[in-house]
Amino acid sequence: IQQLSNQCLSKDERDAYISLLERRMQHEPLQYIIGKWDFHFLTGLKIKKPMLCPRPETEELVELVLAEVGNLLRDWKEKRKMRILDVGCGTGAIGIAIANKYPAAVQVVALDVLPEAVDLSNENAEQFLSRYSAHGDSKLGVKSIYEAMLCSATHFTNNTTNTSRDLSKKKYKMNFDIVVSNPPYIPLKDMIDLSSDVVEYESYEALCGGVDGLNVIRDIVHRLPEWTFSSSLRAKHCWMEVDESHPRHLARWLSPGSVEARRCGVEYVESYTDFCGRDRFVKLRVS
Amino acid sequence: NNKIIYLSSPPTEQNIFLKTTNVPVTMKITATTAITSFLILGAATTIPTIDAFAPTFLTRISQHAPSTSSTSSTCLLMALDSSMKERLDGIRRSYLALTERLADPDVIGNSNLLMQVMKDRSQSEEVVQAFDEYTQFETELVGAKELFQEAGDDNEMREMARSEIKDIDAKLEELEERIKILLLPKDPNDDRNCMLEIRAGTGGSEANIFAGDLLDVYRKYMTDQGWQVTMIDSSPGDDGGYKNVVLEVKGDSVYSKLKWEAGVHRVQRVPATETQGRVHTSTATVAIMPECDEVDIKIDPKDIEMSTMRSGGAGGQNVNKVETAVDLVHKPTGIRIKCTQERSQLKNKELAMKMLMAKLYDIENEKREAEERARRGDQIGTGGRSEKIRTYNWKDSRVSEHRLGQNYPLQSFLSGEIGQIIDGLIAKDQEMKLRQLSEEGAN
Numbered sequence: 001i002q003q004l005s006n007q008c009l010s011k012d013e014r015d016a017y018i019s020l021l022e023r024r025m026q027h028e029p030l031q032y033i034i035g036k037w038d039f040h041f042l043t044g045l046k047i048k049k050p051m052l053c054p055r056p057e058t059e060e061l062v063e064l065v066l067a068e069v070g071n072l073l074r075d076w077k078e079k080r081k082m083r084i085l086d087v088g089c090g091t092g093a094i095g096i097a098i099a100n101k102y103p104a105a106v107q108v109v110a111l112d113v114l115p116e117a118v119d120l121s122n123e124n125a126e127q128f129l130s131r132y133s134a135h136g137d138s139k140l141g142v143k144s145i146y147e148a149m150l151c152s153a154t155h156f157t158n159n160t161t162n163t164s165r166d167l168s169k170k171k172y173k174m175n176f177d178i179v180v181s182n183p184p185y186i187p188l189k190d191m192i193d194l195s196s197d198v199v200e201y202e203s204y205e206a207l208c209g210g211v212d213g214l215n216v217i218r219d220i221v222h223r224l225p226e227w228t229f230s231s232s233l234r235a236k237h238c239w240m241e242v243d244e245s246h247p248r249h250l251a252r253w254l255s256p257g258s259v260e261a262r263r264c265g266v267e268y269v270e271s272y273t274d275f276c277g278r279d280r281f282v283k284l285r286v287s
Numbered sequence: 288n289n290k291i292i293y294l295s296s297p298p299t300e301q302n303i304f305l306k307t308t309n310v311p312v313t314m315k316i317t318a319t320t321a322i323t324s325f326l327i328l329g330a331a332t333t334i335p336t337i338d339a340f341a342p343t344f345l346t347r348i349s350q351h352a353p354s355t356s357s358t359s360s361t362c363l364l365m366a367l368d369s370s371m372k373e374r375l376d377g378i379r380r381s382y383l384a385l386t387e388r389l390a391d392p393d394v395i396g397n398s399n400l401l402m403q404v405m406k407d408r409s410q411s412e413e414v415v416q417a418f419d420e421y422t423q424f425e426t427e428l429v430g431a432k433e434l435f436q437e438a439g440d441d442n443e444m445r446e447m448a449r450s451e452i453k454d455i456d457a458k459l460e461e462l463e464e465r466i467k468i469l470l471l472p473k474d475p476n477d478d479r480n481c482m483l484e485i486r487a488g489t490g491g492s493e494a495n496i497f498a499g500d501l502l503d504v505y506r507k508y509m510t511d512q513g514w515q516v517t518m519i520d521s522s523p524g525d526d527g528g529y530k531n532v533v534l535e536v537k538g539d540s541v542y543s544k545l546k547w548e549a550g551v552h553r554v555q556r557v558p559a560t561e562t563q564g565r566v567h568t569s570t571a572t573v574a575i576m577p578e579c580d581e582v583d584i585k586i587d588p589k590d591i592e593m594s595t596m597r598s599g600g601a602g603g604q605n606v607n608k609v610e611t612a613v614d615l616v617h618k619p620t621g622i623r624i625k626c627t628q629e630r631s632q633l634k635n636k637e638l639a640m641k642m643l644m645a646k647l648y649d650i651e652n653e654k655r656e657a658e659e660r661a662r663r664g665d666q667i668g669t670g671g672r673s674e675k676i677r678t679y680n681w682k683d684s685r686v687s688e689h690r691l692g693q694n695y696p697l698q699s700f701l702s703g704e705i706g707q708i709i710d711g712l713i714a715k716d717q718e719m720k721l722r723q724l725s726e727e728g729a730n
Contacts, residue, residue, distance in 0.1 A: 031607075038629065038634070039631055040633055043631075052604065055602075055607065056633070057597075057603050059632060185603075185604060190601075190605065195606070198604075198606065207604055243603070275595060276602050278603070
């Protein structure tokens with residue numbers, strides 16, 4: 001850095017720098033200006049608007065899921081890879097960070113409703129995971145470890161086909177072992193309080209979860225039993241990052257043994273706080 | 288004045304006693320079989336009578352030598368006694384066993400195990416080779432002495448044999464010294480990587496600038512050594528240099544060399560910020576913390592209070608601030624660590640924990656070393672934190688290393704050539720340990 005500080009900028013460099021500064025003065029998020037940022041152990045994850053810039057809390061969500069993956073792997077008897085579903089992948093951060101730790105053991109399918117998010121996730125996957133796909137399933141390449149697809153939570157069923165060029169007519173097995181999501185969860189009333197660098201640049205759909213913030217979360221809960229259907233007795237968990245108000249709502253709604261929990265086929269297990277002591281993460285179980 | 292007496296008729300170990308009559312004697316047992324030689328220092332007016340001596344006496348080293356210089360190796364002449372030889376035999380046996388294991392297909396197949404076996408084996412390699420050389424020379428010495436004996440009246444033969452004996456004796460001495468040093472208790476942290484922290488002391492801006500100067504010197508040295516250096520945290524000074532800077536250093540034998548830099552460094556010069564040309568004295572403290580892992584230091588997560596830039600106000604999706612700095616307080620000790628290095632908060636957390644573990648481990652080490660220093664008296668230690676170890680004087684272009692009582696040219700130091708000083712400190716430490724061992728042996 002000392003060497004850099006002694007360099008003189010050319011006129012072009014100066015102009016480029018000033019235009020970047022001007023963008024920042026408009027409160028454009030730094031990650032969009034630079035085009036990348038670090039997340040978990042992914043150095044230089046590409047970030048483009050309007051996809052949500054990964055927050056530090058989400059790194060903790062990844063750590064929680066990685067702990068479960070580690071536990072499951074110790075007794076893993078299936079011949080297939082462990083399958084993980086990332087709902088609302090955005091930049092791809094969560095799914096790729098998980099696959100990055102266990103590339104040989106895990107296969108991630110990721111969903112998003114924005115085509116730009118699907119493209120960006122696959123691009124990032126190529127950058128970070130292609131080094132692991134050199135051997136083995138080389139015909140599929142990175143897709144054997146990570147694949148993002150354009151689809152909403154509600155519409156993702158065993159009849160869904162991937163409409164992208166290279167994977168047309170491909171269907172997906174609904175036997176996921178873990179579901180993870182950082183869904184849009186901000187309640188409508190809180191959207192007004194957001195600072196301009198968030199609300200003017202990041203996608204509304206990625207932030208707002210409806211009146212109570214639980215819209216997408218409800219969609220996910222209703223799909224969970226179908227996604228994780230399998231003959232194995234092993235418990236299937238869903239991990240989500242949520243708004244502070246959500247853990248107690250979910251605890252009430254999906255209380256183990258309650259009518260609703262039995263109807264949905266999903267039970268609330270517990271919640272975890274983030275490093276600021278806020279209720280931030282919930283763990284659900286498909287019963 | 289020094290005499291070597293050879294017994295012409297080889298007595299057995301059991302039946303020789305050496306009566307000393309106020310004559311400084313150092314016994315040198317070169318072969319457990321035929322001939323034993325005695326090196327007698329000083330003017331011996333009466334040759335000690337030799338009757339018999341028991342094996343236990345054989346292993347005792349009497350050091351009544353007049354000490355003209357403390358580094359004279361003849362005064363510290365200690366033979367490899369039988370217990371030491373047993374130990375060396377044991378080391379050689381394990382070394383051979385490890386060598387065999389390297390050919391074991393089970394070991395070859397497991398890369399972690401293979402690396403461990405190779406590492407263990409290489410640790411004893413040097414001393415085993417030295418000991419092999421030693422035993423070889425011992426055999427040669429026996430042959431030479433037999434030759435001497437058989438020479439009888441043939442003066443030419445006797446001269447040849449005698450000079451050969453002298454040569455071999457010298458080589459044996461050298462090997463003994465080397466073996467003793469190799470057998471010295473090693474600092475368990477020597478092979479570890481470490482964290483180096485420079486903190487500006489008294490002197491305001493000038494101290495900060497001096498801290499920056501020291502950093503430059505260390506960087507050059509580390510590059511020369513081929514070590515990998517990462518800056519973990521830094522607080523730049525307003526007028527240059529650093530209030531505080533922490534580096535992580537990785538490579539071969541990092542701690543064994545850098546540990547000598549720990550302590551207070553003092554500088555005497557006209558500061559860059561000085562308007563009237565007066566000489567100021569400022570200080571900077573260097574701390575060296577060996578790296579450690581969970582095996583060395585256990586930290587209870589409950590003892591840690593972590594705060595980040597996101598504490599307070601909303602968080603999660605509601606806020607997008609890129610300050611990923613992590614602030615860690617270890618409640619029982621009050622140690623506070625700030626880590627701003629990484630863009631990933633998780634990485635900052637991990638780095639901060641690493642630093643905390645290194646500091647806690649360092650405190651334990653320091654405690655242990657202080658206890659040892661107290662026990663051993665005036666031993667040159669790796670420095671209590673507040674020990675003034677060096678003074679740098681710009682006017683006289685000189686670096687004074689206080690633990691050695693020696694001066695070195697300032698320019699070489701500033702170019703990163705601190706190897707000379709470090710080697711001197713290592714040598715002195717070894718010498719003191721050897722002396723310590725011999726004193727313990729004599730008691």
